[in-house]
Amino acid sequence: MTDQGDTPDGIPGKPTSASRTTLSHIMTSHDTNLLGTVHGGVIMKLVDDAAGAVAGRHSGGPAVTASMDEMAFLEPVRVGDLLHVKAQVNWTGRSSMEVGVRVMAERWNESTPATQVGSAYLVFAAVDADGRPRRVPQVIPETEQDKRRNQEAQIRRTHRLARRQAIKELRERRAAEGYED
Secondary structure: OOOOOOOOOOOOOEEHHHOOEEEEEEOOHHHEOOOOOEOHHHHHHHHHHHHHHHHHHHHOOOEEEEEEEEEEEOOOOOOOEEEEEEEEEEEEOOOEEEEEEEEEEEEOOOOOOOEEEEEEEEEEEEEOOOOOEOOOOOEEOOOHHHHHHHHHHHHHHHHHHHHHHHHHHHHHHHHHOOOOO
């Protein structure tokens, strides 16, 4: 790999800022749940939409959601809130990317600062026209915050892989003991 973040097959790396995006949407009564606040599923769709746009922009083509690693709802979102869903690529592998998303809300008719109401980490896989994995450019962290996010993403990846392996081993052990799941 070169200093410019090229992959072994020569795909030039891309800086974090190249695909960073913000999706803004005003919340209406159509978005509410039975408690009168914005439904978590509505927020999750906006998170997936923004993250998908970032993954597609970074990879230069189609990318599909492979997993949502974590979705934290920090504060309720209300009708009339202007939601800003900010997303960026935190880490890249061979054909996968972790996209970090921060959800901010502000009242549509006030000039108070936006507050963070949620965050999420999603993993996307870049795919070709036949749905097979394809290589992605390495992400090049630009700021100290980008570098921290990249390091944290590597920790989350290690945990995802270890969890997947532990579950696989448990299922194999239970199957060998004659348990049917």
